[in-house]
Amino acid sequence: MFGRHGNKELEAREKAEIATEQTRPGLVFRPDVDILEQSDAYIIHADMPGVSEKTIEIDLDKGVLTMNAQAENAIAGNEPNQHLHSEYRSGGYHREFRVSEDIDSSSVSATMKDGVLELRLPKSAQSQPRKISVAAA
Amino acid sequence: MATYTIQRPENRSPWSGFLNEFMRDMNPALQSRSLGSQDVRGVYPPVNLQETDEGYLLTAEIPGISPENLDVSIEGSTVTLSGERKVEFEAGNGTSVHRRERQSGNFRRGFELPSEIDLDLAKATHKNGVLTLRLPKSATSKPRQIAIETR
Numbered sequence: 001m002f003g004r005h006g007n008k009e010l011e012a013r014e015k016a017e018i019a020t021e022q023t024r025p026g027l028v029f030r031p032d033v034d035i036l037e038q039s040d041a042y043i044i045h046a047d048m049p050g051v052s053e054k055t056i057e058i059d060l061d062k063g064v065l066t067m068n069a070q071a072e073n074a075i076a077g078n079e080p081n082q083h084l085h086s087e088y089r090s091g092g093y094h095r096e097f098r099v100s101e102d103i104d105s106s107s108v109s110a111t112m113k114d115g116v117l118e119l120r121l122p123k124s125a126q127s128q129p130r131k132i133s134v135a136a137a
Numbered sequence: 138m139a140t141y142t143i144q145r146p147e148n149r150s151p152w153s154g155f156l157n158e159f160m161r162d163m164n165p166a167l168q169s170r171s172l173g174s175q176d177v178r179g180v181y182p183p184v185n186l187q188e189t190d191e192g193y194l195l196t197a198e199i200p201g202i203s204p205e206n207l208d209v210s211i212e213g214s215t216v217t218l219s220g221e222r223k224v225e226f227e228a229g230n231g232t233s234v235h236r237r238e239r240q241s242g243n244f245r246r247g248f249e250l251p252s253e254i255d256l257d258l259a260k261a262t263h264k265n266g267v268l269t270l271r272l273p274k275s276a277t278s279k280p281r282q283i284a285i286e287t288r
Contacts, residue, residue: 008242049198049266081187115200115266
């Protein structure tokens with residue numbers, strides 16, 4: 001193949017709606033995620049188009065990481081437009097992960113760019129691999 | 138929020154028109170479609186189209202696509218979105234992958250709108266991974282009332 005990831009045709013996938021019971025009104029979707037592990041942290045990227053950083057809630061409790069967000073409607077509600085065609089719906093996003101015990105929950109950080117959430121979950125100091133230097137006797 | 142310059146047809150090379158047509162012939166996914174008339178499942182990016190008093194409002198969900206990797210062009214009544222979505226992904230170098238659901242790749246999609254667009258008034262903005270195109274109809278394609286003379 002040519003390159004590892006480049007030159008591939010993108011294919012749209014319908015956003016997966018979450019069918020479980022919700023306490024809030026409106027549609028809730030399951031965002032696509034990538035999860036990477038580095039030597040000192042776990043990195044999560046989640047596609048959440050329409051979401052601004054203000055509506056994101058991230059919670060890490062008893063080893064369960066929960067993310068909730070709400071998409072802002074890009075179009076102001078006072079425009080009574082005629083919908084000619086619709087391929088996607090807007091709403092909230094929700095996803096949960098069980099994470100390993102070794103995360104330093106006090107230093108989890110999150111950034112949002114172009115509708116993609118990046119979560120950085122640093123590993124606690126004890127669980128990071130350490131090199132032990134051997135002193136010459 | 139970022140604002141784009143919408144490409145005008147005269148800025149393109151004389152070959153690009155030919156090439157586009159050629160590509161369209163080769164790949165049915167690249168054909169300009171009248172929205173709503175055909176099955177568009179799987180065609181990237183997903184769009185919504187509304188009609189406003191002035192013209193059309195087209196929105197597309199394109200998370201993770203930065204402005205420099207996105208191209209919007211308009212010619213007559215045809216709008217084309219193309220670009221590349223890059224997914225940050227450095228395997229190796231001590232990084233291991235636990236889950237990979239997000240896609241990367243190229244896209245190109247054309248839309249045939251019901252009437253011509255006024256290029257000078259067309260606007261493209263990008264916010265939170267959603268592209269919004271405001272596409273006013275050109276004066277010639279707007280309906281006009283004709284006064285009726287009484288004799």
